[in-house]
Amino acid sequence: MADNKPHILVFPFPAQGHINPALDFSKCLAANGLKVTIILTTMVSKSAQVPSNISISVEMISDGSEEVKEQESIEGFFKRFKAAASQNLAKFIQERRETCPAKVLVYDSTMPWALDVAHQEGLLGASFFTQASGVCAVYYHLYTGLIKFPYEDSEVMLPSLTPLGVNDLPCFSFLPDSNNSIVKQLADQFLNLEEADWIFINTFDKLEYEVLNWITSRWPFKTVGPTFSLTYPEKELTNERTQKINLFEPNYEESMKWLDSREIGSVVYVSFGSVASLKEQQMEELAHGLMMSNCYFLWVVRASEENKLPQNFTSMASEKGLVLNWCPQTDVLDHRAVACFMTHCGWNSTLEALSSGVPLIAMPQWVDQTTNSKLIEDEFNVGLRVKADENGLVRREEIEMCIKQVIQGEKGKKLKESAGKWKELAKEAVDKGGSSATNVKDFVSELLNL
């Protein structure tokens, strides 16, 4: 009967923070009776480790990266990526028209041109947003020109959002000018959104209640998050939940063994996700701050960042800390030894921490992370944001103080309580009858009846 299942193509932007929620959403769709194919592009073909035993297919199309011989500008990258990937996406759909036709393309909202390809090829299109609704609302105001980058006011009041200071708005300060292609790329998520047949977002209703009300009064956004904990209806698929398409090799054994030997609530987990790159001096301050806190720590430092660690740090810190290149983050956050998460505030990391009831120390780096850190501190009340000095450096004393406050202080107890509340509400959203679970179910029913 498998051949009769409606076939859905899922096309994430090829980066870990976009692939993870797209894969989780895909697994849930497959578990609900759809045939799902994820399409990756060749820029991740060397690093992507695709599990063999999952119920979805994973295919690769060219994004032209094989032809790139010289360093590209960001603008050049987006241009080349769009030109090659849109052409090859169309070809991919055409080639399967006879044997395995697809009905819908779920595409990452940062690639609005994929909707045009879907419609041209006779498919329906669903935009999939991987960032917070609050951040999407800010991007919309950048799109309409209500706010401009570089930001002109010290504080902005936007509909349904708490007042945002310059440091709370999405950060592009590493960019040379206001016409930068990353700002444009993010604002352009709204370019043809009106034409999308569905719009999904990886958040949940109670977490961002007001801004979701505002957004849904304009577009039919459906919450489907936290995607990684979406409930599967079929028991035999529960093993699949932990399967990921990793672009980095996680060290499962070592991280779990090390955490197992630590006491309950004694470890700071530190990670800055798959893209952020700290300056060497910042790495040094962080290394010292962790040591000064005297707490145990598990610090993920990607292989490409390792050379910024102070000399001999790993061996010097071995009594207190474990430094790994990548870990199974959701398992780590669920471990009883983990007391708090020092994070760059990527949206997946934020949702994963909330779902595990773990308080946060927010150390945002760029794009949405600054706004997420504002939400974490002032809206969700689950964390503290570190303060940087006048040179933008977060000093070791500040890091030490924040860790101590969250792990030992009264403030920490309140944050933990609040995180526990979000854990319950996140679970409620994805459990049977919950808002996110219902939105997924309704989507599947629509497709089964097409």
Ligand SMILES: O=c1ccn([C@@H]2O[C@H](COP(=O)(O)OP(=O)(O)O[C@H]3O[C@H](CO)[C@@H](O)[C@H](O)[C@H]3O)[C@@H](O)[C@H]2O)c(=O)[nH]1
């Ligand atoms: O050792 C690690 C570290 C991370 N992760 C996973 O990697 C993902 C990281 O995602 P995220 O926290 O969102 O960070 P980025 O990788 O930085 O994600 C990019 O994409 C996100 C979604 O659009 C944005 O919110 C971020 O700012 C952007 O940098 C999460 O699912 C983590 O569980 C691991 O499995 N092991």
